[in-house]
Amino acid sequence: QVQLAESGGGLVQAGGSLRLSCAASGATLNSYTVGWFRQTPEKEREFLAAISWNGVSTFYEASAKGRFTVSRDNTKTTVYLQMNSLEPEDTAVYYCAAGRMSLSYGTTERGYPNWGQGTQVTVSS
Numbered sequence: 001q002v003q004l005a006e007s008g009g010g011l012v013q014a015g016g017s018l019r020l021s022c023a024a025s026g027a028t029l030n031s032y033t034v035g036w037f038r039q040t041p042e043k044e045r046e047f048l049a050a051i052s053w054n055g056v057s058t059f060y061e062a063s064a065k066g067r068f069t070v071s072r073d074n075t076k077t078t079v080y081l082q083m084n085s086l087e088p089e090d091t092a093v094y095y096c097a098a099g100r101m102s103l104s105y106g107t108t109e110r111g112y113p114n115w116g117q118g119t120q121v122t123v124s125s
Contacts, residue, residue: 022096
């Protein structure tokens with residue numbers, strides 16, 4: 001069973017950038033599709049982006065496309081989410097998740113059995 005831990009969240013001004021990391025322990029991420037999600041108290045958990053096990057393919061939700069970039073470094077068993085041009089509406093708890101399935105099944109929560117604890121991102125106006 002792989003354990004995931006997010007880091008890199010924090011407070012940033014609107015227009016700024018953050019890079020979130022999702023580090024694996026207990027197993028490597030080399031065979032896992034990894035997704036990024038976020039949640040606020042007012043909304044259900046929202047899918048943002050996912051990357052295939054080999055890093056060749058990615059998929060983005062419309063709200064993330066053009067501003068967020070997902071990447072992975074399998075030698076370090078880490079997946080990243082680079083977030084640029086952040087807006088106050090991006091304030092949320094951000095989660096990474098991993099599952100051994102095709103990327104095409106990686107856009108919903110139910111595709112992922114393994115989740116991190118989340119990292120808070122706060123964007124001030």
